[in-house]
Amino acid sequence: MYLQLLNISKIFGKGEAQVRALESVGFSIEKGDYVAIHGPSGSGKSTLLTIMAGLQHPSSGKVIVDEISLYEELNNDGLAGFRSNYIGFVFQAFNLLPYLSTLENVLLPMAPVRISSKEKREMAHLALSRVGLTDRAAHLPSQLSGGQQQRAAIARALVNEPGIILADEPTGNLDTETRNDILSLFDDLNKAGHTILMVTHDASHIKAARKSIKITDGHIIEKEVIPRI
Amino acid sequence: MNLSNISLKSLFRQKGKKVFLLIAMVISLTTVLTLYSYVESQRLDIENQFDEFGANIVITPKSDSLVLSYGGVNISGIVTSLEEIEYSQIGKIKSIENNENIRAISPKLIGAGEVSFNGIRNTALLVGIELEEEKKIKSWWNLKGTFPEGDNEVLIGAAAAEVMKLSIGDTFTIKGTVLKVTSILASTGSQDDNAIMAPIETVQTILGKPGKISLVEVSALCVDCPIDDLVFQISQVMPNSDVKAIRQVMEQKMQVVDQVKKVSITIGTMLVILCGLLIFSTVTGSISDRKQEIGIFRAIGFTKSNIMQIILTESFLISLASGFLGILCTYLTVNLILPSLVDLSTENFRVNIWFAFTGAVSIIMLGLGASWWPAISASNIDPVKTINSL
Numbered sequence: 356m357y358l359q360l361l362n363i364s365k366i367f368g369k370g371e372a373q374v375r376a377l378e379s380v381g382f383s384i385e386k387g388d389y390v391a392i393h394g395p396s397g398s399g400k401s402t403l404l405t406i407m408a409g410l411q412h413p414s415s416g417k418v419i420v421d422e423i424s425l426y427e428e429l430n431n432d433g434l435a436g437f438r439s440n441y442i443g444f445v446f447q448a449f450n451l452l453p454y455l456s457t458l459e460n461v462l463l464p465m466a467p468v469r470i471s472s473k474e475k476r477e478m479a480h481l482a483l484s485r486v487g488l489t490d491r492a493a494h495l496p497s498q499l500s501g502g503q504q505q506r507a508a509i510a511r512a513l514v515n516e517p518g519i520i521l522a523d524e525p526t527g528n529l530d531t532e533t534r535n536d537i538l539s540l541f542d543d544l545n546k547a548g549h550t551i552l553m554v555t556h557d558a559s560h561i562k563a564a565r566k567s568i569k570i571t572d573g574h575i576i577e578k579e580v581i582p583r584i
Numbered sequence: 585m586n587l588s589n590i591s592l593k594s595l596f597r598q599k600g601k602k603v604f605l606l607i608a609m610v611i612s613l614t615t616v617l618t619l620y621s622y623v624e625s626q627r628l629d630i631e632n633q634f635d636e637f638g639a640n641i642v643i644t645p646k647s648d649s650l651v652l653s654y655g656g657v658n659i660s661g662i663v664t665s666l667e668e669i670e671y672s673q674i675g676k677i678k679s680i681e682n683n684e685n686i687r688a689i690s691p692k693l694i695g696a697g698e699v700s701f702n703g704i705r706n707t708a709l710l711v712g713i714e715l716e717e718e719k720k721i722k723s724w725w726n727l728k729g730t731f732p733e734g735d736n737e738v739l740i741g742a743a744a745a746e747v748m749k750l751s752i753g754d755t756f757t758i759k760g761t762v763l764k765v766t767s768i769l770a771s772t773g774s775q776d777d778n779a780i781m782a783p784i785e786t787v788q789t790i791l792g793k794p795g796k797i798s799l800v801e802v803s804a805l806c807v808d809c810p811i812d813d814l815v816f817q818i819s820q821v822m823p824n825s826d827v828k829a830i831r832q833v834m835e836q837k838m839q840v841v842d843q844v845k846k847v848s849i850t851i852g853t854m855l856v857i858l859c860g861l862l863i864f865s866t867v868t869g870s871i872s873d874r875k876q877e878i879g880i881f882r883a884i885g886f887t888k889s890n891i892m893q894i895i896l897t898e899s900f901l902i903s904l905a906s907g908f909l910g911i912l913c914t915y916l917t918v919n920l921i922l923p924s925l926v927d928l929s930t931e932n933f934r935v936n937i938w939f940a941f942t943g944a945v946s947i948i949m950l951g952l953g954a955s956w957w958p959a960i961s962a963s964n965i966d967p968v969k970t971i972n973s974l
Contacts, residue, residue: 444883463590519845
């Protein structure tokens, strides 16, 4: 078992204003899985993603990655280290820094890492080549199309060779054609051995994954293994 | 790419705000350094004046009676002091331990005599002086004519010349001795204005007091010299004399400089506080604008200390630049701008390199100090709340 969630609950607010975003959620992910977490807006998908990423403490329950119980064994710096080493984030809004070039954006997760500049650049170029953006390395994000920006964001998520890629609505801001390109890229990355966990509210994305988990009102209501066509 | 690169790249965003902050810091540092340089120049000027004028010790005959004189006004008809000092005593002053601090010794014999000129008679103050020593002590004297050289040549004060209608080249008699006016002293506002000053030997002869003097003025090089020690040592070798230090004028000047210094420190402190607040508000505003970016940093694995390092490096770079530019602007202000605008009447107005260096280091410390709290608050930004899509 690579990633395991045990009875995760998350409650926001207090008293009458209390909101139960997640209720006793549990599932596990193996290395190399491609999981789609789907459900309607406000169902708790993104909250679940942030808890898995070590960004938000659950109200109760455990997140275990590689036999490490994140919120019990790691402090703030430890969780940051976990995100740096285990997690590659892909955001819906790309979240590239506008004043950095594509290459520099990809280099960003390695900024605190103490390895040589040359090695960092080699790794960044490799990540860019994997998403097909080698020729756009020197461009600013504003000079890239939406699809290219998301590819750059995926390269940024890949550059540290993370254990899991967490993608939050990665095609939400893209047109249909570009969306299919990105999904195809995720498929390729999964085939190359990357573990992918994608949050989406678009049911059509589920077909791209190998497993799907449906969440509604903070509860898992369906787990499904999707047969490969 | 490392954390410093991120700070460097980030510096060139929001250029307007950062340039504004830089200018404010440079102006603050320049003002503080310039004020300090000015106060320091005034202090040095006064020290030089101490050296230059320094008639700062007066030796008079010891007397048990009170001096019946106030503000230069003597009570008419009362003889206040008749004691005199032997001229031969002067040599003892040169034998004291701190004699290297003594710049000039000017003995004086003072008396009154009836002056006869063009048939008009006036009673005048006659002062016998040692010409060369007097010149050293009274370097501010502004004379018309030539300084007396011969035994019968005199210089007279402006008021005395006016009252007795004397001009340069005139001769007059006093107690049967004929004296020639070779120079007239421009008004000094002191008792010198009323005096006829002649070589001391001549006056001793006129007054019938050979080998006698009324008082001795001593000029000591006084910046670092122990004036009280000098007074004590002279008192030891001249036990029958009163030895007093005159410090009032210079002390008043020093008080003025001290007041200017206090005002400068107050202005400097206010500027430092203002500058600190400006840095604080600019950095806080910058962080507020960059919450999402900082959230991304945290989400992709930056620690809190990484975030602080990025923010503080930016502040350090701006502060460093303001330190260099502040020193440069101070040099320009002190050496070019101020001298061309104002007559500062000082030769000591220059930038002290060590103080400039201290100022630059201080502004860097101020920049880092004022950014510390904003940097901590930046490191505590919750990525979940700031990243749009999460």
